[in-house]
Every structure is written in structure tokens, then in C-alpha cells.
Amino acid sequence: MRVTAARRVQGFARFVDVDWGRPGLHDAPSLGRLVPQTTIDARLMTEMTEPTPPHDNALRAMTDDGAFRVVTLRTTDTVTRAIAAQEAAGPGASLLAELITSAILVRETMAPTHRVQVLLTSPDRKQRLVADAYPDGGTRGLITRLAGNDRFSIDGWTMEVLRSLHNGDVHRGVVAVPTGGGMSEALMVYLQSSEQVASMLSVACVWSGALVRCSGGYLVQLLPEVGRAPLAIMAERLRDFQKVDALLEQLDAAPGPMVDELLYGMPFTRLEERPLSWKCRCSAVRVMSSLATLPRADVQEIIDAGQPVELTCDFCRQVYTLSPTQLGGLLDQS
Numbered sequence: 001m002r003v004t005a006a007r008r009v010q011g012f013a014r015f016v017d018v019d020w021g022r023p024g025l026h027d028a029p030s031l032g033r034l035v036p037q038t039t040i041d042a043r044l045m046t047e048m049t050e051p052t053p054p055h056d057n058a059l060r061a062m063t064d065d066g067a068f069r070v071v072t073l074r075t076t077d078t079v080t081r082a083i084a085a086q087e088a089a090g091p092g093a094s095l096l097a098e099l100i101t102s103a104i105l106v107r108e109t110m111a112p113t114h115r116v117q118v119l120l121t122s123p124d125r126k127q128r129l130v131a132d133a134y135p136d137g138g139t140r141g142l143i144t145r146l147a148g149n150d151r152f153s154i155d156g157w158t159m160e161v162l163r164s165l166h167n168g169d170v171h172r173g174v175v176a177v178p179t180g181g182g183m184s185e186a187l188m189v190y191l192q193s194s195e196q197v198a199s200m201l202s203v204a205c206v207w208s209g210a211l212v213r214c215s216g217g218y219l220v221q222l223l224p225e226v227g228r229a230p231l232a233i234m235a236e237r238l239r240d241f242q243k244v245d246a247l248l249e250q251l252d253a254a255p256g257p258m259v260d261e262l263l264y265g266m267p268f269t270r271l272e273e274r275p276l277s278w279k280c281r282c283s284a285v286r287v288m289s290s291l292a293t294l295p296r297a298d299v300q301e302i303i304d305a306g307q308p309v310e311l312t313c314d315f316c317r318q319v320y321t322l323s324p325t326q327l328g329g330l331l332d333q334s
């Protein structure tokens with residue numbers, strides 16, 4: 001006997017949700033900042049002689065009149081890795097890219113120090129995409145096979161956002177993708193209806209043939225005290241950026257130049273810039289805990305078969321092999 005594909009998927013589908021609310025979930029250090037002291041000199045030398053290639057970043061800024069908060073993202077490398085890990089192509093790959101950028105936008109806007117997961121599900125619930133964004137800037141994505149074609153549309157799909165809170169609870173909001181709208185429109189509706197955040201935003205992935213040329217987005221949040229005049233000016237300014245594709249392409253999605261462009265002529269202050277990357281969270285320990293959610297009889301059945309069990313992480317496709325002895329330990333604990 002071997003673990004069926006269906007059961008594998010089911011185990012890991014639950015794994016997607018199991019992590020929520022687990023104590024210590026958000027204690028992971030921001031690895032991007034832990035640079036050993038001894039390597040800094042070498043790095044500086046390298047930076048002086050070679051141009052640094054652009055990398056993924058999130059930038060937060062605020063206009064000096066306090067009326068608008070802005071987030072700009074470059075997610076090119078993050079979505080490229082996620083698409084490769086999922087072997088996604090066509091409309092599904094674009095959707096996954098936009099969903100990942102959306103999840104990071106929500107995290108940077110609502111909860112920079114907490115985890116955000118965004119799920120996009122078809123009406124028959126057979127097709128689903130997941131983006132899972134963590135406070136250390138690491139994000140991963142998951143996609144089920146899409147029965148898509150050139151006229152693929154997400155009309156009638158649902159967008160669900162799960163966001164962990166300071167007290168360990170999870171804030172959950174669900175909206176329908178507006179008819180004729182895409183990811184950006186759905187995200188705006190979510191922010192307005194579930195978070196009471198008025199925003200103008202756009203996410204996009206620009207392709208060069210089968211390769212991601214650049215990916216990213218921006219969000220301009222209107223703060224409650226904003227007056228009519230600045231709002232009118234901002235709305236007029238953002239008319240050119242309703243679709244962010246051209247801006248991304250022109251600036252290689254660099255967050256700094258994007259803010260400069262979006263807020264051109266407006267005094268503003270850069271608040272924080274943080275690195276982003278693709279990163280999976282699976283480990284042998286997490287695989288074991290996902291198996292622990294299976295019925296005891298099912299685990300016993302696998303052990304009785306006497307064969308090692310292979311489980312594949314749905315996010316990164318890493319394969320974990322567990323021996324019957326290891327599985328036996330699972331039953332001893334429960």
C-alpha cells in the first residue's frame with residue numbers, strides 16, 4: 001500500500017490551514033538581516049566593483065500632509081521562483097504571480113509583522129490558488145491545475161484573506177471577484193469591505209514570452225483625514241497608473257522609483273524598505289504534524305504496509321520520506 005495522491009494532497013491542503021494560530025508561529029527572526037560581521041567588508045568590496053542586480057523589495061512611504069500611505073513592491077524574483085516551483089504556465093502563472101503580489105500588499109498595508117494568506121477559489125471549488133506571505137519577507141504560492149484557455153476569467157471566483165492578529169486570532173474576509181474585474185479590483189473590494197481601507201491599487205506581472213519580465217504593484221491608501229482637494233489630485237494622478245504594467249516595465253518594478261513616480265511633486269517620506277523573496281516553510285517536523293491530522297487508523301494502515309512513505313510538499317515539491325518506525329512514533333505520541 002502507498003499513500004494515495006488524493007490523501008497526500010488532502011494532508012497538505014490541511015497543512016495550509018493547520019499552522020494558523022500555533023504559538024510561536026511569528027517568532028522566526030528576519031533572516032534577511034542576519035549578516036555575519038566578517039562578511040560585510042567583502043560584500044562592500046563586491047558592491048564597489050560590480051553593479052548590484054535589482055532584487056525584490058517592499059517600500060512603504062507616506063505623504064508629508066498625512067493624507068496617503070503608499071506601498072510599492074517588486075516581486076519579480078519571488079513570483080519567478082513560485083511559478084517554477086509550481087511548474088505553472090499560461091493564465092494560471094499570471095494569476096499566481098498577481099495573487100502573491102496581492103498577499104504581500106495586504107501584509108505590508110495591514111500587518112507587516114504578521115502572516116497573510118490569500119486564497120482564490122473557483123465557484124465549483126475545484127481550482128484554487130494560495131499565496132502565503134510571512135513577516136520575514138518570504139512568500140510561497142500554490143496552484144491547482146487550471147482548466148484555462150486564452151479567454152480565462154476569474155469572474156465569480158472568491159478571494160479569501162486570512163491574516164493573523166497580535167492576539168493569535170485570525171482575521172478572515174471573503175469577497176467575490178467583481179464581474180469583469182481582475183485581481184486588483186477584487187483586492188480593492190476586499191480592503192474596502194473587510195478592512196474598511198479605502199485604496200487605489202494595481203498588481204501585475206509582465207511577460208516576455210514564457211519568462212517573467214517583471215512583477216509587482218502598488219497601493220495608495222487614503223487615510224481618514226484626507227480632504228477633497230488632495231483626493232482629487234491623487235485620483236487624477238493615478239488615472240495613468242490604473243494598470244501598473246507600463247510603470248513596472250519602465251522601472252523594472254523598482255519600488256523607490258515607483259514611489260517617486262506615483263507621488264511626483266508631492267512631499268513624502270520613505271518609511272521602510274524591506275527585502276522580499278520566495279521561501280517555503282516545509283520541514284520534516286511539519287510533515288509529521290500534517291500526518292498527525294490523519295485518522296489514527298489510516299496511519300496504522302500505512303505502518304502495517306511496512307513501506308516507507310513519500311510525501312511531497314505542495315508548495316515547493318520537496319519530497320520527504322518517512323519510515324514505518326518514524327510513523328510509529330506518531331501513534332505513540334497521540
Ligand SMILES: [Zn+2]
Nearest residue numbers: 280282313316
Ligand atoms: Zn515546501
